[in-house]
Amino acid sequence: MHTEKKLDFSIVTASYNYADYISDMLDSVADQEGVTFEHIIQDAGSTDGALDIIRKYDHVDLIVEPDNGMSDAINRGFKAARGEWVIWLNTDDRLKLGALAVVKEFAASQPNADVIYGAWDFIDRGGNYQRTMQVFPFKKLMLAHYGCYIGSTATFLRRSSIIDEGLVLNERFKYVMDGEYYNRLAARGKKFVHIPIVIADFRMHRENISQKNLMRKDIDGVLDKMLQYAEGQSIRRCYGVTIFKNDYLNNVVDCFLYYAFRLFKLPLKLMNKPKSLA
Numbered sequence: 001m002h003t004e005k006k007l008d009f010s011i012v013t014a015s016y017n018y019a020d021y022i023s024d025m026l027d028s029v030a031d032q033e034g035v036t037f038e039h040i041i042q043d044a045g046s047t048d049g050a051l052d053i054i055r056k057y058d059h060v061d062l063i064v065e066p067d068n069g070m071s072d073a074i075n076r077g078f079k080a081a082r083g084e085w086v087i088w089l090n091t092d093d094r095l096k097l098g099a100l101a102v103v104k105e106f107a108a109s110q111p112n113a114d115v116i117y118g119a120w121d122f123i124d125r126g127g128n129y130q131r132t133m134q135v136f137p138f139k140k141l142m143l144a145h146y147g148c149y150i151g152s153t154a155t156f157l158r159r160s161s162i163i164d165e166g167l168v169l170n171e172r173f174k175y176v177m178d179g180e181y182y183n184r185l186a187a188r189g190k191k192f193v194h195i196p197i198v199i200a201d202f203r204m205h206r207e208n209i210s211q212k213n214l215m216r217k218d219i220d221g222v223l224d225k226m227l228q229y230a231e232g233q234s235i236r237r238c239y240g241v242t243i244f245k246n247d248y249l250n251n252v253v254d255c256f257l258y259y260a261f262r263l264f265k266l267p268l269k270l271m272n273k274p275k276s277l278a
Contacts, residue, residue, distance in 0.1 A: 008104050009037040010086045010159070012077030014070050016043065019050040021092035021203060024127060026057045028094035028201075034101035040080055042073040050091075071169040071177045078163050085116070085156040086163060088178075093153040094123075094201040096277045103156055106195050114162055114190035115182070117155040118199035119274035125205040133202070136268035138192035139261075144240030145254060146261035147232070148179030150192075154199035155182075162190065175228040176235065183239040196274045 011029055015022065029039050041054055043064045054062055063080075067073040074088050085107060089095065107116055122130040135149055143149065157163060167185060169177045186192065216222065236242075236254055244250050 006036065007038055007083040008035040008085065009100055009156075010077075010081035010083030011037060011039045012074055012081060012086060012088050013039070013041045013091055014044075014067075014073035014077070014088075015041050015046060015050060015054070015091050016073075017046045017048040017050060018091040019046070019048040019053060022050050022053055024094050025089065025091055026054065026060070028097070029089070030057060030059050031097055032095060032100045033098070035104050036083075037100065038081070038083060040077040042067065042077050044073060068171065069174060071171040071173060074177075075168045075171065078168050081159055081163060084159060086159050087156050088152045089200070090153055090202075092203040092205070094127075094203075096199055096201070098277050099197075099199045102197055102277065103195065103199065106197075107156070110193050112191055113193040114158050115155060115185060115192045116195055117150045117192065118195040118197045120151045120154040120200045120202045121198055123201045123203050125203065127201070127203070130204065132198060132274065134269045134272060134274055135194060136265075136272040137194045138186075139268075140186045141240065141257075142261045142264070143179070143186060144183055144236055145257040146265070147258075148176060148182060149265075150178070150182050151200070151202055152178045153202050173231055176231045179232065180235050183235055187239055194272070196272055198274050198276050 013025065029037075038061055039059050040061050041063070043051060043054065043062065044067045045064060051062075051064065054060055063076070067076065077088075078086060085103070103116060103118075107113065110116065117135065119135050120133050122133060124130055133151065135151075162185065167188065170180050170184070173180050182192075216225065237250070241253060241257065242250055243253055
């Protein structure tokens with residue numbers, strides 16, 4: 001598949017010690033049909049058996065080298081990508097069967113799209129369905145003030161108009177790097193197009209980067225949680241509405257906009273129910 005000269009997709013995965021979940025992800029990629037793709041895995045030197053599992057899959061282009069964190073690893077994969085469309089797929093997530101073929105057909109009808117994003121299912125640690133995350137046509141201000149409602153595991157980037165222009169992740173971000181990235185792309189005028197299809201499974205568990213600090217009470221955990229919140233705050237200040245010099249007053253505006261968009265989301269979800277590929 002990845003030996004073809006013209007590739008429809010590049011799938012980029014940053015890997016480090018996720019042996020418990022990585023087979024599911026690899027199987028979901030290997031089972032894609034009707035498209036050409038490469039699967040670039042940047043592993044930082046896993047010691048839990050993940051590398052032995054990865055090496056069983058012929059479709060993978062595996063690079064094992066130290067990195068400076070998840071954003072750095074993903075950027076290395078982005079810069080090596082050769083496909084027309086690039087997706088960042090986490091080691092604990094899964095593509096739906098037939099997802100890439102559906103996205104390829106849809107992308108052919110959207111020649112001006114720079115980013116195509118769809119819905120996803122939340123699954124638990126064991127891979128069991130929890131609920132569907134419905135998304136809707138792109139709302140720029142909502143992305144900054146409500147939060148990142150676009151899931152990287154169901155999002156495709158046109159390489160020629162994004163990555164080839166040097167638009168990659170900000171490596172200073174450790175938690176909401178996806179939210180900053182999509183807001184920056186929107187600020188640069190990139191066109192986001194919604195596909196009303198459930199594309200992938202996103203696995204929820206306590207080891208998720210966005211979840212692991214939320215319940216901690218020790219000083220290091222609380223500090224990490226505050227840093228996570230600070231990343232979201234910096235996105236709002238840079239890409240959203242900033243009215244006052246006093247940031248406490250801006251926080252009041254942030255709170256109002258968050259709840260306003262939370263209400264606004266309800267009719268959007270009702271009008272944009274995604275189709276399942278199952």
